[in-house]
Amino acid sequence: IQDFGEDDSLYITKVTTIHMGNYTCHAYGYEELYQTHILQVNVPPVIRVYPETQAQEPGVSASLRCHAEGIPNPRITWLKNGIDITPKLSKQLTLLANGSELHISSVRYEDTGAYTCIAKNEVGVDEDISSLFIEDSARKTLANILWREEGLSVGNMFYVFSDDGITVLQPNECEIRRHIRPEERIFTSYEEICPKVEGEGTQSCLWASAVNVRDKYIYVTQPKQNRVTIIDIQTQKAVQSLGVDPLPTKLHYDKSHDQVWVLSWGDMQKSSPTLQVIPEASTGEDQHVIRTPFEGVDDFFIPPTNLIINHIRFGFIFNRSKSAVRKIDLETVTHIKTINFKNYSCVPQTMAYTHLGGYFFVQCRRNRSVAASPQLVIDSVTDAVIGPNGDVSGTPYVSPDGRYLVSADEDSGRIQVQALTVRGEIKLIYDLQTNMHVSDLTFQPSFTEGNQYYIYATSHLQTDVLFVELSTGKMNVLKNLKDPITSKDWPWSSYNRIMKDSGLFGQYLITPAKDSLFVINGRQNTLRCEVSGIRRGNTVVWVGEV
Secondary structure (H helix, E strand, O other), rough: EEEEEEOOOOOEEEHHHHHHEEEEEEEOOEEEEEEEEEEOEEEEEEEEEEEEEEEOOOOOOEEEEEEEEEOOOOEEEEEEOEOOHHHOOOEEEEEEEEHEEEEEOOOOOOOOOOEEEEEEEEEEEEEEEEEEEEOOOHEEEEEEEEHHHOOOHOOOOEEEEEEEEEEEEEEEOEEEEEEEEEEEEEOOOOOOOOOOOOOOOOOOOOOOEEEEEEOEEEEEOOOOOOOOEEEEEEOEEEEEEEEEOOOEEEEEEHHHHEEEEEEEEOOOOOOOEEEEOOOOHHHHHOOEEEOOOOEEEEEEEEEOOOOOOOOEEEEEEEEEEOOOOEEOOOOOOOEEEEEEOHHHHOOOOEEEEEEEOOEEEEEEEEOOOOOOOOOOEEEOOOOOEEEEEEOOOOOOEEOOOOEEEEEOOOOOOEEEEEOOOOOEEEEEEEEEEOOOOEEEEEEEOOOOOOOEEEEEEEOOOOOOOOEEOOOOOOOEEOOOOOOOOOOOOOOOOOOOOOOOOOOOOEEEEEEEEEOOEEEEEEEEEOOOOOOOOOOOEEEEEEOOOO
């Protein structure tokens, strides 16, 4: 990427957000002579609107949402049929969260129209249209029936994998839309989804990990059957199962290369783990599995994509008890280099990534005797270990836009929140003391402020769910969400109670207890409902617009 020119200048040929930060040049042999340049990278806005189109009856309320990212933060304006709506704002027509939601409290026929969201900053502009149709109930019903028949009603659902099969849950009404039972058959092979086990009375399922592939398919592991099963979202049926190495426990969908990565343990002692890849995952036809050449893989990490960064080229592999990570090329499935942590005596446990400054955060494995060691920071431009992340320890979680790093130390209950500035600096903004032994944590976009989040966290042991408003550090607790699944009943990961959000525009989150599911309304920070009779539903996938 960098090229030292003949004039001792540093050239960056293709600048992205990972390059923001401080660059210091030293006079050779005179370390105290130096000059620092600050590189700030501006990014034109990228937006998404939701819904693209909607039909409502007169008198109900309607919301049109627009999510914009860019550096600096974009300003949002709305047009209706090409005309600025600002003069029309009233009690009836309001803008919420810095313009990212247009709310009409009681719609009339004349509100029908094409609403354009425009996001602008110093370096660019982006726009998209959300259409609103106001129709009487008879025509609206007809439209909905047609939509249903065209399959639009399979989206905006949680798919929950539990002992009793697969439950498709519509969170808004807390309604179970479909229940795929263990004895239902896989379309291509006619095997049962969850085959009967000799000596066991009831037929039940065991799942570990599942991923959404482009809202077309869900890939899910069945560790005891040594296979990955593929669910077709449009028909809500199991269409294929793929034999993989024994005990597949973790999946990751690599969107950039349309492939699903599969980690198998070999046995419960993880004595012969393997990493496999399923290519062309979104075609869903006649899938096959490729074995990778990597040995002794304890875990792996592939950074997520977002609106600004939509291509990821590299991933990382951790080896059991090695103080290093191996960097791999996701396209060629080959090893590139090893990044060593020997000087920090750190055996990596988990990683997180932000494209702002291009930093990886590595949580080190806990030594029984010593206090938790700080996270390490790796610079992705140079692959150099910068050093410890201050005294921040625990599991790192990065917000979808890369602007916040939340680290949860499950032993002490300490939750530290850091912000990544547009200059690539990492700044501690909150140090929260809780009594939560965090199992899982997720980010819910705020409904009152643009480009802000709440975090929701579950506990390994307690029945409470914590939520924190990131803009203020204000904490609150949802109480009595029943006991989590025990770690003994969930050997596949340390996340024995997950917290699953519903994407960029979703307002519901879901978390399982031992024998039921809780749906949380993230807009009101309240409990929406409990769905009982779902045992060990700790594998959950959100499916958005289909």
